[in-house]
Amino acid sequence: MSKTNFYVVTSPTNFQELLSADLSRVSVINFWAPWAEPCKQMNEVIKELSKKYQQILFLQVEAEEQADIAESFDIQAVPTFIILRGHDLLDRVEGADAAALTKSVQKHTTGSPYKPQSQTDKAPAPAPTTVPSSLQDGDFKKPETEAQLNERLRGLMNQSKVVLFMKGSPQEPRCGFSRKIVGLLKDKGVEYKHFDILTDESVRQGLKKLNDWPTFPQLIIKGELVGGLDIVQEMAENGELKEALA
Ligand SMILES: N[C@@H](CCC(=O)N[C@@H](CS)C(=O)NCC(=O)O)C(=O)O
Numbered sequence: 001m002s003k004t005n006f007y008v009v010t011s012p013t014n015f016q017e018l019l020s021a022d023l024s025r026v027s028v029i030n031f032w033a034p035w036a037e038p039c040k041q042m043n044e045v046i047k048e049l050s051k052k053y054q055q056i057l058f059l060q061v062e063a064e065e066q067a068d069i070a071e072s073f074d075i076q077a078v079p080t081f082i083i084l085r086g087h088d089l090l091d092r093v094e095g096a097d098a099a100a101l102t103k104s105v106q107k108h109t110t111g112s113p114y115k116p117q118s119q120t121d122k123a124p125a126p127a128p129t130t131v132p133s134s135l136q137d138g139d140f141k142k143p144e145t146e147a148q149l150n151e152r153l154r155g156l157m158n159q160s161k162v163v164l165f166m167k168g169s170p171q172e173p174r175c176g177f178s179r180k181i182v183g184l185l186k187d188k189g190v191e192y193k194h195f196d197i198l199t200d201e202s203v204r205q206g207l208k209k210l211n212d213w214p215t216f217p218q219l220i221i222k223g224e225l226v227g228g229l230d231i232v233q234e235m236a237e238n239g240e241l242k243e244a245l246a
Pocket residue numbers: 076167175177204214215216217227228229230231
């Protein structure tokens with residue numbers, strides 16, 4: 001019988017041992033969470049890939065249970081896939097993108113020359129120094145200024161009485177903190193609009209600055225930030241959430 005190439009990682013030591021057993025081998029690390037719907041589909045994709053690509057090591061890492069490992073790869077949401085050769089980073093696929101993951105696995109299995117990509121040189125190729133002619137005649141979209149971004153953010157924060165800036169959606173949260181606040185708001189019967197900050201990096205970074213709050217979720221009531229999960233949990237317990245919503 002062939003040796004297995006599919007493991008559930010149980011600790012950082014176990015992770016290191018599995019990776020170090022053969023440093024020339026390509027590994028696909030699946031950071032997932034049991035409550036995340038997209039992870040369920042992607043776990044099936046991973047199982048299929050592991051059958052097809054016996055030479056690749058597939059490691060299942062439950063992101064919240066193995067927080068140290070997740071942190072070492074700067075995992076911001078689930079699912080996220082890290083592709084390594086030994087300890088060298090080859091690729092990173094964010095979200096339930098089966099096509100991108102399959103393409104990456106194919107790319108790193110075929111006989112292409114081994115080109116390790118270190119954590120520091122993973123930045124995309126630099127943008128061309130000249131603007132392509134197709135973009136020179138007025139259809140070149142100028143980057144948003146900070147003032148324009150802040151105006152857009154204020155618009156988003158005021159789109160409804162209650163707005164939740166979160167990772168993923170209420171139906172498919174992609175971070176445990178976002179999942180918990182969605183549960184809390186549901187329990188309390190709070191109606192709200194949401195914005196998935198993983199879809200817009202300018203909103204993600206801009207809101208941190210505008211609201212002087214470094215993390216998500218961010219709950220906005222009547223256009224003002226009230227806080228993240230911890231604060232909202234506290235407010236729900238001491239009755240302040242009900243007051244703020246009145
Ligand atoms: N204790 C925080 C936890 C939130 C948190 O740590 N969020 C992190 C991980 S989801 C975050 O948003 N990091 C910044 C980012 O991903 O841009 C709360 O009460 O909301």
